Amino acid sequence: MTTSLADHLRTLPDAALAALLQQRPDLVVPVPADISALAIRAQSRVSVARALDGLDQFTLQILDAARLTRGMSDGTTTVDAMLAMATSGAQPPAPAAVRAAVQQLRSVLLLYGPDDRVHLIGGVDEVAPYPAGLGRPAAELDLRAAELCADPPKLRRALLAAPPSARAILDRLAAGPPVGSVPPGALQAPPLGGEDDLPPDTANGGTPTGSPVRWLVDHRLLVPVSTGRGGGPGTVELPREVGLLLRRDAGPLGPMRTSPPPVSAAPREPKAVDSAGAGQTMEVVRQTEALLEQLAAEPATVLRSGGLGVRDLRRLARATGLDEPTAALLLEATHAAGLTGELEAPGALTARHGTDQQVLPSAGYEVWRVGSLAQRWEQLARAWLTMTRQPGLVGQRDDRDRPITVLAPEAERAGAPAVRRAVLDVLADLEPATAPTPEEALELLDWWAPRRSRGREAAHREVLAEAATLGVTGLGALTSYGRVLLADVVAGDKRSADDPLGLHADADTDVSTAARALDVLLPAPVDHFLVQADLTVVVPGPPDPTLAAELDVVAEHESAGGASVHRVTPASVRRALDSGFSADDLHGLFRRRSRTPVPQGLTYLVDDVARRHGGLRVGPAGAYVRSDDEALLTELLADRRLETLALRRLAPTVLTTPHQVGRMLTALREAGYAPVPEDATGAAVLTRPKVRRAPARVSVAARTVDPLTAPKLPLPRLLGMVEQIRRGEAAARAARRAPAVVRGQAPTGPVPVPSHTDALAVLQQAVRDKALVWVGYVDAHGATASRLVRPVSIGAGYLRAEDERTEMLHTFALHRIAAAVLAD
Numbered sequence: 137m138t139t140s141l142a143d144h145l146r147t148l149p150d151a152a153l154a155a156l157l158q159q160r161p162d163l164v165v166p167v168p169a170d171i172s173a174l175a176i177r178a179q180s181r182v183s184v185a186r187a188l189d190g191l192d193q194f195t196l197q198i199l200d201a202a203r204l205t206r207g208m209s210d211g212t213t214t215v216d217a218m219l220a221m222a223t224s225g226a227q228p229p230a231p232a233a234v235r236a237a238v239q240q241l242r243s244v245l246l247l248y249g250p251d252d253r254v255h256l257i258g259g260v261d262e263v264a265p266y267p268a269g270l271g272r273p274a275a276e277l278d279l280r281a282a283e284l285c286a287d288p289p290k291l292r293r294a295l296l297a298a299p300p301s302a303r304a305i306l307d308r309l310a311a312g313p314p315v316g317s318v319p320p321g322a323l324q325a326p327p328l329g330g331e332d333d334l335p336p337d338t339a340n341g342g343t344p345t346g347s348p349v350r351w352l353v354d355h356r357l358l359v360p361v362s363t364g365r366g367g368g369p370g371t372v373e374l375p376r377e378v379g380l381l382l383r384r385d386a387g388p389l390g391p392m393r394t395s396p397p398p399v400s401a402a403p404r405e406p407k408a409v410d411s412a413g414a415g416q417t418m419e420v421v422r423q424t425e426a427l428l429e430q431l432a433a434e435p436a437t438v439l440r441s442g443g444l445g446v447r448d449l450r451r452l453a454r455a456t457g458l459d460e461p462t463a464a465l466l467l468e469a470t471h472a473a474g475l476t477g478e479l480e481a482p483g484a485l486t487a488r489h490g491t492d493q494q495v496l497p498s499a500g501y502e503v504w505r506v507g508s509l510a511q512r513w514e515q516l517a518r519a520w521l522t523m524t525r526q527p528g529l530v531g532q533r534d535d536r537d538r539p540i541t542v543l544a545p546e547a548e549r550a551g552a553p554a555v556r557r558a559v560l561d562v563l564a565d566l567e568p569a570t571a572p573t574p575e576e577a578l579e580l581l582d583w584w585a586p587r588r589s590r591g592r593e594a595a596h597r598e599v600l601a602e603a604a605t606l607g608v609t610g611l612g613a614l615t616s617y618g619r620v621l622l623a624d625v626v627a628g629d630k631r632s633a634d635d636p637l638g639l640h641a642d643a644d645t646d647v648s649t650a651a652r653a654l655d656v657l658l659p660a661p662v663d664h665f666l667v668q669a670d671l672t673v674v675v676p677g678p679p680d681p682t683l684a685a686e687l688d689v690v691a692e693h694e695s696a697g698g699a700s701v702h703r704v705t706p707a708s709v710r711r712a713l714d715s716g717f718s719a720d721d722l723h724g725l726f727r728r729r730s731r732t733p734v735p736q737g738l739t740y741l742v743d744d745v746a747r748r749h750g751g752l753r754v755g756p757a758g759a760y761v762r763s764d765d766e767a768l769l770t771e772l773l774a775d776r777r778l779e780t781l782a783l784r785r786l787a788p789t790v791l792t793t794p795h796q797v798g799r800m801l802t803a804l805r806e807a808g809y810a811p812v813p814e815d816a817t818g819a820a821v822l823t824r825p826k827v828r829r830a831p832a833r834v835s836v837a838a839r840t841v842d843p844l845t846a847p848k849l850p851l852p853r854l855l856g857m858v859e860q861i862r863r864g865e866a867a868a869r870a871a872r873r874a875p876a877v878v879r880g881q882a883p884t885g886p887v888p889v890p891s892h893t894d895a896l897a898v899l900q901q902a903v904r905d906k907a908l909v910w911v912g913y914v915d916a917h918g919a920t921a922s923r924l925v926r927p928v929s930i931g932a933g934y935l936r937a938e939d940e941r942t943e944m945l946h947t948f949a950l951h952r953i954a955a956a957v958l959a960d
Contacts, residue, residue, distance in 0.1 A: 142175035144248045154854040159244050161849055162186055164857050166914045169954045170864040176244055177951040183475040184259035187244045193583045197389045198237040200268035225387020233394040247828055268389050269312015274375035277359040284356045287378035294355050302348035303848045308384035314374040318349050320911045323782035396583045404511040406569040412608030414657040417513040420606055422696045424466050426456045428497045435494035443544030448751035455888055464530040469541045473519035477830030499832040506681045510655040526552045528598035553708040558621050559599040563614040571612030574918050581827045667730045671738055677785055715824040719746035752811035759797040779809045895956035903927045913948055
């Protein structure tokens with residue numbers, strides 16, 4: 137007797153049903169109406185694909201064993217049959233490992249039933265049409281191929297007669313997938329030989345003629361496929377029997393490995409890995425700050441199609457000394473972290489192909505830059521780990537052959553967080569300080585999640601390179617603080633699942649554990665520097681935020697590293713004076729911060745610039761410049777470098793220009809003068825330059841939960857959902873036991889709630905009768921609604937129906953339909 141999946145689910149206790157929903161959370165989005173709806177949803181293509189995506193290679197091979205050993209009559213198999221097939225290869229796995237894989241398949245409801253009658257749920261064959269990479273049986277493909285495969289000696293002779301080029305094709309198709317494509321004309325040659333005999337050119341060991349594919353088709357080792365799975369013109373398929381014969385040494389399921397492939401390199405010294413990674417974190421924070429400062433000085437224009445232009449990316453990379461991929465990565469990460477934003481440009485269109493929007497540092501950047509180095513890195517790394525962007529796509533071309541630029545919509549990838557999580561999880565599962573090669577990391581990914589990793593090799597390599605750039609890895613191994621960061625993100629996702637309303641979002645406001653773990657590895661911030669005789673300032677370590685802010689004003693940055701180097705110049709001293717420092721303030725700053733005697737040349741430089749500073753006053757009279765030194769104004773009038781200002785003497789101590797104050801200040805300073813702006817009352821305006829900032833943005837790490845990496849739902853919530861499903865099942869049973877109501881006749885009692893199965897029956901009847909139906913369904917937001925429609929067709933998991941009122945055609949997913957009632 138065949139047991140349906142719904143009947144099997146009805147026999148499960150609440151705890152087992154809750155465990156199933158915890159393994160497959162997509163089954164309760166939304167909560168199904170009853171057990172029948174749950175069974176239908178569990179066998180849908182999308183749900184089955186998600187369940188398969190989370191399985192490792194060995195478990196998938198055991199599932200293939202169940203598919204290959206099931207009977208033709210009832211579609212069931214046994215655990216002993218699966219065990220026999222799995223252990224028939226050259227390196228058979230342990231029976232305990234096979235039984236553990238079977239139990240895992242049962243836990244995700246891909247298999248169900250007792251050991252002597254194991255059922256495979258529907259939808260698996262649709263999602264993965266070729267079990268173990270083997271084709272369909274020859275009887276389903278071609279009668280002549282079936283006759284050949286039914287005679288094993290004749291089949292072996294045909295394989296032995298295959299020329300090397302044809303045998304190479306067979307070996308490649310036998311490894312899977314078993315289908316291939318050739319130019320359509322290659323299969324149109326007339327067949328050779330009779331119906332049962334081999335072609336005459338090879339029957340006696342002769343040399344074959346024609347293409348190898350044509351030879352294989354003529355010998356019925358390949359079958360042309362025009363329809364069905366992957367069929368089309370020029371498509372050929374390898375029959376299952378041929379594939380099994382070619383795999384006779386490795387086994388029907390291919391090489392089997394119960395554990396991940398080993399890593400050849402021995403673990404490194406953990407301290408060396410952490411030291412290398414910590415050094416890179418210091419460098420990437422410095423690079424990020426330099427990039428954002430450059431962006432503040434000259435904001436980048438947003439293109440009409442979105443993103444930044446190629447010229448802006450090259451300009452920023454060249455100004456900061458970065459390569460373009462690194463600059464693109466940091467721009468994407470800072471935008472995801474909320475450190476940059478868009479703001480309307482001061483003018484109208486700012487570029488030929490741009491808009492009136494510019495990208496520049498946001499208000500969050502001011503908060504970020506005063507944090508500790510570990511906190512700044514943690515914010516960047518967390519945003520990178522959780523952002524739905526793929527920086528590696530920048531510079532490539534989209535499907536319309538247009539370049540993908542930084543922050544462009546084409547670089548959006550919803551699965552990017554899952555890809556990064558998968559790569560870091562593989563590194564975290566290894567012994568600490570183990571550094572696999574990129575090829576070994578790809579092999580590990582292919583074993584842990586072959587369906588997810590297939591076709592994503594380039595993205596996985598990008599993640600490894602980005603992790604090294606950001607300092608998440610050091611010397612190719614995951615750092616200790618990188619492990620903590622990964623655990624922090626997972627724990628944060630779990631807290632979000634346990635607290636969906638965010639009621640306890642402010643409960644933990646301390647520094648994250650990842651930042652604390654990194655802070656221990658970084659050198660302590662220093663509050664002093666060393667002034668050299670050549671006016672260079674050496675900071676022997678990472679400067680604290682106060683010292684860094686002071687150096688940004690009084691010196692020019694020259695080089696970075698473990699000890700950063702700055703230089704005091706006349707321009708930097710003037711900038712400090714313009715910011716409100718006096719000469720005495722600067723002398724006191726250098727005496728207080730320097731651990732070496734202040735050179736006499738630095739004292740002279742400060743005094744000389746301060747003596748000339750403010751000798752000229754510039755006001756907003758259109759603008760004007762005044763000075764008590766009439767000779768100095770005469771020098772300005774005679775200076776040919778200032779001819780563009782069109783200066784004119786209004787009084788012995790006053791000159792004027794038709795240009796604005798800003799332009800006059802810039803021109804005078806570029807010419808080597810030291811003017812000071814003043815307001816309308818004549819008071820000097822000594823302020824630091826105002827910087828434009830975009831509005832504050834929330835980091836993507838604080839608002840993004842990837843559905844592929846979302847934590848499992850807590851057990852209390854799942855038990856509540858199970859109780860809801862049980863109540864719906866009880867109502868459905870009551871509806872089935874209730875007396876039938878004749879259409880058009882008023883019911884004598886309360887109208888029962890129809891089950892999902894009854895709703896499908898009503899819809900199928902309405903399609904045949906072309907009758908109107910009230911359809912109750914659950915929309916994508918979980919809200920219930922109803923609509924009066926006339927069903928047109930049911931197929932592929934969807935109902936297509938015409939709205940009676942608007943005469944528009946609507947499509948409903950069958951698993952979202954909760955009820956259906958014929959309209960009077």
